[in-house]
Amino acid sequence: MSVFSQESDSVLDSKSNNEPRTFQQWQQLRRSNPSGMAGYYSTKSQQQLMKDRKVLGSAWYA
Amino acid sequence: MRSHRLLEQLDEARGLFQQANLNEQHEIEAIRTELRLRDLFSSKQIRPSSMAYESIVAVLLMQMTQAGEKLTVPPTIISNPHKYSVPTALPRDLAASVKAGLLLLEDSTYSPALRLHKLVQDTLARVNGTKEEVA
Numbered sequence: 226m227s228v229f230s231q232e233s234d235s236v237l238d239s240k241s242n243n244e245p246r247t248f249q250q251w252q253q254l255r256r257s258n259p260s261g262m263a264g265y266y267s268t269k270s271q272q273q274l275m276k277d278r279k280v281l282g283s284a285w286y287a
Numbered sequence: 288m289r290s291h292r293l294l295e296q297l298d299e300a301r302g303l304f305q306q307a308n309l310n311e312q313h314e315i316e317a318i319r320t321e322l323r324l325r326d327l328f329s330s331k332q333i334r335p336s337s338m339a340y341e342s343i344v345a346v347l348l349m350q351m352t353q354a355g356e357k358l359t360v361p362p363t364i365i366s367n368p369h370k371y372s373v374p375t376a377l378p379r380d381l382a383a384s385v386k387a388g389l390l391l392l393e394d395s396t397y398s399p400a401l402r403l404h405k406l407v408q409d410t411l412a413r414v415n416g417t418k419e420e421v422a
Binding site: 248251252255266274275278279283286 | 312313316317320323338410413414
């Protein structure tokens, strides 16, 4: 049994790591988890956010 | 001194950022992302202070398009921004804005280009749920 919680808003969560998040999903993360290593304002999250924006193009705002 | 107007414009943008409601926060985040996509804010390491700075610049550029304001930055400030309480990254990001075709530069004065106007309008339309194109 894993010692880690199966539910997470983290962008590092392996369950959702392969699927790009939309703008609205990223803003939900900003409100729920702004700081910390997996928080919205972390370097890693911001880098992933930019990747998602590039992958989804204007559909990012859908 | 004309640089006082620059400091006022930065203070206004900072105030609007700090008082932004939820929808305005979304608008600022979207504009900030679109500016990053166009090679502004090139620092690799992201810190809370740099995020606040990026948001203030996003508001500043939004203000320039919506109010038709220009930004005068004397060469002395471009060379030594820290001496004038201007963010040290601002000259670099203004230059990046000119390179991206978002601002026009003439005689130390930056004015909003049509491309910036369109970027802001289209992005806000997307964030607010209408269907205009984003570049």
